Amino acid sequence: MVSDTDRSGHGMRTLFDKIWDRHTIVARAHGPSLIYIDRDMVHEGSFHAFADLRGRGLPVRRPRQAFGMTDHYAPTAGRRIEDARSPGIAAVLRQFDDNLQRHGIRQFGLADPRQGIVHVVGPELGITQPGLTIVCSDSHTSTQGALGALAFGVGQSENAHVLATQALWQLRPRTLRITIHGRRGPMISAKDVMLAIVAQIGAGGAGGHAIEYAGPVVRAMTVEERLTICNMSIEAAARCGMVAPDDVTFEYLHGRPFAPEGALWERALADWRSLPGDADAVFDREVSVDASAIEPMVTWGTSPEDALPIGGRVPDPREQRDAARRAGMQAALDYMGLRPGEPLSGIAVDRVFIGSCTNSRIEDLRAAAAVLDGRKAVVPVAVVPGSTQVKRQAEAEGLDRVFREAGAQWLESGCSMCVAINGDLVAPGERCASTSNRNFPGRQGPGARTHLMSPAMAATAAVTGRLTDVRRLLAGP
Amino acid sequence: MTPRPFIRETAVAAPLPGANVDTDQILPARFMQRERAAGFGGQLFHDQRFRPDGAPRPEFVLNRPEFADARILVAGPNFGCGSSRESAVYALADFGIRAVIAPGFGDIFHGNALKNGLIPVTLPERVVAELQAQLAAGPDRQVTVDLEALCVTLPGGAQHPFAIDAFWRECILKGVDEIELTRGFLAEIEAFEREYERAHPWVVVK
Numbered sequence: 001m002v003s004d005t006d007r008s009g010h011g012m013r014t015l016f017d018k019i020w021d022r023h024t025i026v027a028r029a030h031g032p033s034l035i036y037i038d039r040d041m042v043h044e045g046s047f048h049a050f051a052d053l054r055g056r057g058l059p060v061r062r063p064r065q066a067f068g069m070t071d072h073y074a075p076t077a078g079r080r081i082e083d084a085r086s087p088g089i090a091a092v093l094r095q096f097d098d099n100l101q102r103h104g105i106r107q108f109g110l111a112d113p114r115q116g117i118v119h120v121v122g123p124e125l126g127i128t129q130p131g132l133t134i135v136c137s138d139s140h141t142s143t144q145g146a147l148g149a150l151a152f153g154v155g156q157s158e159n160a161h162v163l164a165t166q167a168l169w170q171l172r173p174r175t176l177r178i179t180i181h182g183r184r185g186p187m188i189s190a191k192d193v194m195l196a197i198v199a200q201i202g203a204g205g206a207g208g209h210a211i212e213y214a215g216p217v218v219r220a221m222t223v224e225e226r227l228t229i230c231n232m233s234i235e236a237a238a239r240c241g242m243v244a245p246d247d248v249t250f251e252y253l254h255g256r257p258f259a260p261e262g263a264l265w266e267r268a269l270a271d272w273r274s275l276p277g278d279a280d281a282v283f284d285r286e287v288s289v290d291a292s293a294i295e296p297m298v299t300w301g302t303s304p305e306d307a308l309p310i311g312g313r314v315p316d317p318r319e320q321r322d323a324a325r326r327a328g329m330q331a332a333l334d335y336m337g338l339r340p341g342e343p344l345s346g347i348a349v350d351r352v353f354i355g356s357c358t359n360s361r362i363e364d365l366r367a368a369a370a371v372l373d374g375r376k377a378v379v380p381v382a383v384v385p386g387s388t389q390v391k392r393q394a395e396a397e398g399l400d401r402v403f404r405e406a407g408a409q410w411l412e413s414g415c416s417m418c419v420a421i422n423g424d425l426v427a428p429g430e431r432c433a434s435t436s437n438r439n440f441p442g443r444q445g446p447g448a449r450t451h452l453m454s455p456a457m458a459a460t461a462a463v464t465g466r467l468t469d470v471r472r473l474l475a476g477p
Numbered sequence: 478m479t480p481r482p483f484i485r486e487t488a489v490a491a492p493l494p495g496a497n498v499d500t501d502q503i504l505p506a507r508f509m510q511r512e513r514a515a516g517f518g519g520q521l522f523h524d525q526r527f528r529p530d531g532a533p534r535p536e537f538v539l540n541r542p543e544f545a546d547a548r549i550l551v552a553g554p555n556f557g558c559g560s561s562r563e564s565a566v567y568a569l570a571d572f573g574i575r576a577v578i579a580p581g582f583g584d585i586f587h588g589n590a591l592k593n594g595l596i597p598v599t600l601p602e603r604v605v606a607e608l609q610a611q612l613a614a615g616p617d618r619q620v621t622v623d624l625e626a627l628c629v630t631l632p633g634g635a636q637h638p639f640a641i642d643a644f645w646r647e648c649i650l651k652g653v654d655e656i657e658l659t660r661g662f663l664a665e666i667e668a669f670e671r672e673y674e675r676a677h678p679w680v681v682v683k
């Protein structure tokens with residue numbers, strides 16, 4: 001075992017290094033190390049992993065370290081399996097319940113008041129903590145790094161491997177620090193910051209790297225904002241995203257159901273305070289971002305890197321010199337039904353989705369409600385809270401009334417139209433202003449056209465029926 | 478999953494240009510609820526391969542007669558980015574694809590591919606672009622991926638080395654099962670747990 005202090009030849013360590021070293025069971029100078037995994041969060045898609053275990057006759061080795069969340073296929077119209085939109089979906093939900101029961105894994109099922117999207121629920125219940133290694137067979141597991149955990153997505157083979165052994169062979173990624181300095185302008189959300197970062201470094205820009213977000217803008221962010229930032233690390237191809245834990249983190253965690261209590265809390269806290277990277281730790285790469293220059297962002301294409309300020313125009317493929325890029329851009333515009341040079345502001349949308357693990361927490365819903373308050377949506381709007389607890393909280397604050405009075409649908413929590421596998425679809429050719437994280441072709445349904453943006457911008461699009469700068473709407477006519 | 482052993486493969490390679498081909502393209506999400514045994518080959522690139530009425534799109538590369546026997550795919554940068562769904566790898570493997578050559582891969586896809594014996598071969602962007610042009614023009618479209626020699630042979634005979642981590646290369650060459658391998662380390666895992674939980678008692682789940 002490698003202790004926290006003897007990583008050879010490397011005195012100064014980053015947050016990532018400290019967590020990695022502390023979880024190394026078998027270290028290899030070259031090739032993958034065997035890493036201990038503290039938590040495995042499983043969702044309905046894990047049936048392949050359970051089938052793998054069944055085929056081998058293996059139990060889940062440490063069922064208490066696994067947590068089951070019903071989210072991807074969760075019906076948003078009701079909380080019973082019968083509310084599922086198809087018998088196939090109902091079968092997936094049932095199979096999930098069976099698998100968790102058989103293996104003795106704690107479940108936050110459809111009817112549970114703690115149910116919700118795995119990356120919303122993990123932090124909300126305090127299951128996600130600084131210094132932990134967390135996996136989930138979902139690429140947006142990077143979200144949970146916002147609390148100072150090493151959290152990353154895995155496939156079903158790796159999921160089965162963790163369930164069977166509580167460990168994983170992993171290559172050590174390189175480290176990348178993204179320092180966000182400057183000062184965010186009014187109405188500039190964490191989503192705008194992250195879309196700007198993905199546009200700046202590219203959809204492949206952080207490949208093979210663990211990102212740590214740092215700098216004054218990140219320090220001033222709430223935990224929920226940090227979750228939004230870390231969430232989209234994977235849209236830049238990063239292995240994970242993280243933020244060093246600080247008082248904001250500790251205050252957020254204190255008193256949550258799975259957070260340590262009493263004397264253990266004090267011990268944990270002392271340890272967590274030692275996790276941030278050493279002052280002169282060296283990162284393999286550094287990127288600097290000026291938050292002062294960031295405007296409300298929207299995507300125009302079919303990759304999250306295709307993001308521009310709302311004041312911009314649809315780019316012209318003819319201005320691309322590289323033939324492959326030109327062809328890719330043309331294909332994106334054809335799919336999106338957009339013309340080069342068209343102003344982004346003013347593009348008409350057919351519907352609005354406010355939800356997903358990127359932007360479905362209470363602060364997101366407040367931001368959307370602030371725009372919709374006293375206004376009417378002119379296109380269909382679905383508001384899907386990230387968890388049942390978020391839903392209850394929003395209702396306690398009267399946000400549900402604001403949404404309903406604006407004409408929006410107020411639905412039950414789940415992934416819903418982010419990935420559309422519960423049957424909540426955007427129709428072919430329809431254009432959707434969405435607070436989710438992926439604008440891939442077909443992501444929200446076959447032929448669906450997705451524009452990614454913040455909750456306030458999505459709410460603005462609901463009111464005007466067009467992509468619109470939220471600052472203009474709020475400034476009045 | 479025990480990877481299907483792979484030593485070398487010589488086959489027709491099909492070009493699939495374009496950066497950031499994500500796993501939602503490779504296997505649309507609505508097919509993820511299929512059982513593994515049902516196979517995913519028919520759903521590979523579904524929405525690009527087929528029209529909404531189910532008819533094949535003749536222009537899609539894998540529907541063209543000259544690529545009917547393709548077993549190798551030559552793709553653009555950041556191939557397999559996006560969702561962690563391993564069913565994207567199942568779809569490629571079930572369709573009969575044994576290796577994907579690209580300038581780079583999504584991390585999770587790369588890992589999933591290795592677990593299933595689908596070889597992710599990273600070559601420089603320029604080499605990949607030239608290879609794609611060569612495959613589009615034909616007539617020679619045979620490519621060899623040699624995992625033992627860590628070498629790709631292009632039509633015309635040019636050779637390019639590639640790298641795959643030695644641990645996984647060994648697993649795939651020999652068809653080693655990773656879970657079985659790790660279970661051989663159970664004593665180390667248990668010893669680790671004792672020490673780790675003693676030093677960090679709050680990590681023990683209530």
Ligand code: SF4
Binds near residue numbers: 117414
């Ligand atoms: S909300 Fe979307 S991105 Fe998040 S876990 Fe669900 S499907 Fe994945």
